[in-house]
Amino acid sequence: MIDQELRQKVLVLYLQTSALDSPVIGWSQYDGTGRRLHMAGDEQERPYDTGLAALEDGWRLFQVSQLTPHTPGDEFRTGYLKYEFFFEKLLRVE
Amino acid sequence: MTEPIPMSAAQMASFAARGFIRFDAIVPDAINQQFLADIGDASPEPDTPLGHYVNILQSSIIPLVEPGSPLDTAYPQDSAVAKLLDLPEVAGAIDSLVGLDCVVDHHFLHITFPPDYYPQDERQVAQATHQDSTIDPRQAFDVQLFYFPHDVTLEMGGTRFIPGTQYRIVSEAAISRYQNIRGQQHTVCPAGTVMFFHMGLWHGGGLNRSDQLRYMFKIRLCPTRRQHWTPPDEIEGMDGKQRPIFWTNGLPNPDHLASILTRPEKWFEADTGRLEYINRVRFWRYITQDENFDADYWVTRIENEYA
Numbered sequence: 028m029i030d031q032e033l034r035q036k037v038l039v040l041y042l043q044t045s046a047l048d049s050p051v052i053g054w055s056q057y058d059g060t061g062r063r064l065h066m067a068g069d070e071q072e073r074p075y076d077t078g079l080a081a082l083e084d085g086w087r088l089f090q091v092s093q094l095t096p097h098t099p100g101d102e103f104r105t106g107y108l109k110y111e112f113f114f115e116k117l118l119r120v121e
Numbered sequence: 122m123t124e125p126i127p128m129s130a131a132q133m134a135s136f137a138a139r140g141f142i143r144f145d146a147i148v149p150d151a152i153n154q155q156f157l158a159d160i161g162d163a164s165p166e167p168d169t170p171l172g173h174y175v176n177i178l179q180s181s182i183i184p185l186v187e188p189g190s191p192l193d194t195a196y197p198q199d200s201a202v203a204k205l206l207d208l209p210e211v212a213g214a215i216d217s218l219v220g221l222d223c224v225v226d227h228h229f230l231h232i233t234f235p236p237d238y239y240p241q242d243e244r245q246v247a248q249a250t251h252q253d254s255t256i257d258p259r260q261a262f263d264v265q266l267f268y269f270p271h272d273v274t275l276e277m278g279g280t281r282f283i284p285g286t287q288y289r290i291v292s293e294a295a296i297s298r299y300q301n302i303r304g305q306q307h308t309v310c311p312a313g314t315v316m317f318f319h320m321g322l323w324h325g326g327g328l329n330r331s332d333q334l335r336y337m338f339k340i341r342l343c344p345t346r347r348q349h350w351t352p353p354d355e356i357e358g359m360d361g362k363q364r365p366i367f368w369t370n371g372l373p374n375p376d377h378l379a380s381i382l383t384r385p386e387k388w389f390e391a392d393t394g395r396l397e398y399i400n401r402v403r404f405w406r407y408i409t410q411d412e413n414f415d416a417d418y419w420v421t422r423i424e425n426e427y428a
Contacts, residue, residue: 039298044391052388055300066246067300067325068281068307103423104258105289105396108299 033117034059038086040078042110045094048079053108060120078112086114125213125221130356133217134381137404140287140319142214148205148313153270156201159183160230160336167237173334177230183338186225192342195225202338205268205315214317218264219344226263226341233278233329247278248326249297253341256292260407261344263320268338271312277335278327279308280316285386287319288400296323304387350408358416366417378405379416395419 041053051073056065075081082088090113128142136142161180168176183202186195192215196203205211215221239245253265273279283302307327308316318324320341329335352359358378373380382401385394402420406412415421 041299041302041388043389049391051303052390053299053302055298064244064246065300066328067249067297068247068305068327070301071305073301073303103396103399105393105400106291107289107296109390109393 030119032119032121034061034120036060036116036118038074038081038114038116040075040081040112040114041108042078042112045110047082047088047112048077049110050077051075060118081114086116088112088114123207123209123212125216126209127213127353128217128350130352130354130359130378131376131381133350133352133408134356134378134405136218136317136319137401137408138381138384139284139386140322141282141284141316143310143316144210144214144314146311146313147208147210147315148268148270150312152201152204153312155204156268156270156338157336159201160338167235170232170234170238173232173234173238177232181230183228183230186228188224188226190225192223192225192340193221202268202340211266211315215264215266215342217350218317219262219342219348220346222345223342224345226343228338228340231326231337231339233326233335235329235332235334237332245328247281247328249294250281250283250299250302250323250325251294251296252286252289252291252321252323254293254320256290257320258290260403261348262287263341263343265318265320266340266342267308267316267318268340269308269310269312269314269316270336270338273308273310273314273335274331275307275309276329276331277333278329278331279310279335280324280337281305281307281327282318282322282324283386283388284322285389285397286323287321288397288404289321289323291323299323302388347410348408349410352409361411361414363415363418363421382416383419399423 036059037057039055040051043049043052054073058065092109092111132142159182161177184196215223267280283305356376356378357374364379382405383398389397398419402416406414
């Protein structure tokens with residue numbers, strides 16, 4: 028049964044390595060309760076120093092980027108941030 | 122035409138590492154005022170953003186420029202844009218990066234509007250971080266000239282950018298979900314500031330929370346030949362002589378070329394940060410046409426293979 032009063036808050040952390048306890052280098056937030064509108068460039072200070080600190084604050088990890096082999100000939104090309112971790116909190120709305 | 126002042130070795134090293142160069146208040150106020158008059162900035166009454174753009178397009182004397190037009194004849198000689206392009210430091214940066222025989226890809230007057238220009242119930246957000254144009258894996262590079270004709274405060278939402286991202290090959294808005302990245306900068310600057318971005322630098326317009334319009338004029342410039350910069354001066358490390366790494370006799374000289382090219386940004390990942398050093402060395406090789414150059418052996422090490 029779906030609880031109609033629960034909303035998801037999503038926190039995305041980009042870490043320095045694939046280890047969850049490594050430092051945060053980027054972050055995004057999406058608030059399904061509608062209480063706060065997050066957007067590009069809205070915070071200069073990271074919400075947590077590490078991914079582990081987010082766990083300790085009650086965020087539930089639900090997706091982790093995979094470690095993929097390097098394509099031959101493309102080993103030194105950089106692109107998207109590699110270590111992306113999605114967290115959620117479920118909040119009750121009135 | 123005035124004599125261009127080429128980018129110094131330290132300036133080019135910083136550009137190689139961080140993807141931008143900034144000249145604060147380099148444009149005299151008379152030119153800034155002429156530019157604002159040229160664009161017809163005379164509608165203090167809040168309009169809609171589209172309405173304001175239509176007015177500006179009709180009143181502005183900024184010319185229509187076909188892609189591929191030579192820069193040196195793209196703007197009327199007495200126009201504010203032609204005058205700012207002729208400033209020694211601006212002309213010098215253009216010459217150093219893409220050559221004075223470069224062409225205009227496009228130009229645009231970016232305007233961010235204060236809240237009064239939008240319906241009250243419409244939620245406004247900053248422009249998402251993106252890389253301009255499309256996937257572009259070239260070693261050759263275009264630059265984007267950003268001109269801020271008036272003071273830009275933090276509340277006005279000056280262009281946000283992430284130093285050091287210029288070599289990342291991504292697909293335009295695919296990076297939209299990166300809201301905040303450590304080390305991101307919000308442009309706050311005095312009137313007459315000019316910045317040059319490497320085409321790949323990740324950036325986005327901020328949200329204007331002030332009560333004033335914010336203008337930024339951008340010109341994308343493309344080289345017409347293989348780029349080459351001749352250093353007008355020298356800093357330690359340019360001769361290609363390698364310095365000891367790891368086991369050294371003290372702290373390295375922070376102004377050494379290898380120090381600049383291996384200085385991490387706050388957002389660097391532990392492993393791919395090293396790939397950025399390699400990208401920077403390869404940029405330096407390209408712009409100086411010195412294929413033997415290296416910084417702290419990063420590229421030599423991976424080229425060291427024998428048949």
